[in-house]
Amino acid sequence: MQDPVATLIARLLAQRWLPREDELARRALLDEPFRADLDKRLEAAGLVLREHPYAAHIGVALARAQEKAIFAVDQGWLSNQLQLDRNAMALLVVLWALIILPKRQRQVERQDADSASAQQAQMFAEEKPIPVHAGVSPTLSERTLIADFADKLGGKMAVNVNLGVLARHGFIQRRAGDLSEGPLLDLAFDYERTSRRILDGALADILSPAARAERAIRLAEAPLHSSDEEEIALPDADVGDAGWNAPLAMDAGTDSSPQGA
Numbered sequence: 001m002q003d004p005v006a007t008l009i010a011r012l013l014a015q016r017w018l019p020r021e022d023e024l025a026r027r028a029l030l031d032e033p034f035r036a037d038l039d040k041r042l043e044a045a046g047l048v049l050r051e052h053p054y055a056a057h058i059g060v061a062l063a064r065a066q067e068k069a070i071f072a073v074d075q076g077w078l079s080n081q082l083q084l085d086r087n088a089m090a091l092l093v094v095l096w097a098l099i100i101l102p103k104r105q106r107q108v109e110r111q112d113a114d115s116a117s118a119q120q121a122q123m124f125a126e127e128k129p130i131p132v133h134a135g136v137s138p139t140l141s142e143r144t145l146i147a148d149f150a151d152k153l154g155g156k157m158a159v160n161v162n163l164g165v166l167a168r169h170g171f172i173q174r175r176a177g178d179l180s181e182g183p184l185l186d187l188a189f190d191y192e193r194t195s196r197r198i199l200d201g202a203l204a205d206i207l208s209p210a211a212r213a214e215r216a217i218r219l220a221e222a223p224l225h226s227s228d229e230e231e232i233a234l235p236d237a238d239v240g241d242a243g244w245n246a247p248l249a250m251d252a253g254t255d256s257s258p259q260g261a
Contacts, residue, residue, distance in 0.1 A: 093198070
């Protein structure tokens with residue numbers, strides 16, 4: 001007898017993420033009895049469904065009730081269970097801030113504009129779907145990222161290595177020197193908990209429009225390894241209190257398999 005809830009859970013564990021358009025994923029998001037059964041079974045295994053109305057994919061992650069059992073090690077607290085080092089975690093925070101925060105702003109603005117336009121066109125307008133396609137997300141230049149952050153993230157070689165690690169985990173995609181959103185990047189952090197801490201904290205200055213324009217001018221005028229790069233304070237790599245909760249990946253037997261956080 002086919003069990004669609006068990007099938008969905010198995011696919012999420014094996015494939016690590018599913019697009020919202022997937023038949024079972026849509027059912028999990030729209031069918032309340034199905035979702036209740038799914039949540040109950042995931043809870044029994046110490047897991048939770050990871051999804052966001054503005055995210056294009058869904059995944060599974062550790063439930064908060066299980067975090068202590070997983071992260072409390074040797075009287076300390078792991079910042080992640082993907083075996084990412086401090087520089088890789090800081091790089092992930094930077095990429096999330098530079099890609100997901102502008103993406104979310106575009107989504108909200110487009111949704112508001114579409115709603116206002118529809119209401120003007122007809123009295124009983126239907127609400128349009130939230131835009132989640134890849135074109136909403138900004139693309140970053142690897143060269144610009146390295147120029148801005150290499151000195152704070154272990155150097156150019158370390159950034160290149162960690163970009164490869166994050167790409168293998170599904171957080172980003174690398175194509176011809178450009179970085180774009182991967183299927184798990186929007187699910188890596190709790191947006192509501194993390195966005196204000198980033199916008200009002202260590203990354204506030206570099207995320208402002210004026211700062212971005214200044215960096216673009218500096219990059220155009222100076223070599224990649226200019227010695228007078230401005231210093232930027234990055235957030236601590238231990239972001240357990242900032243809402244980190246990456247989806248799980250069950251690639252047993254490999255050193256680089258994600259294990260959530």
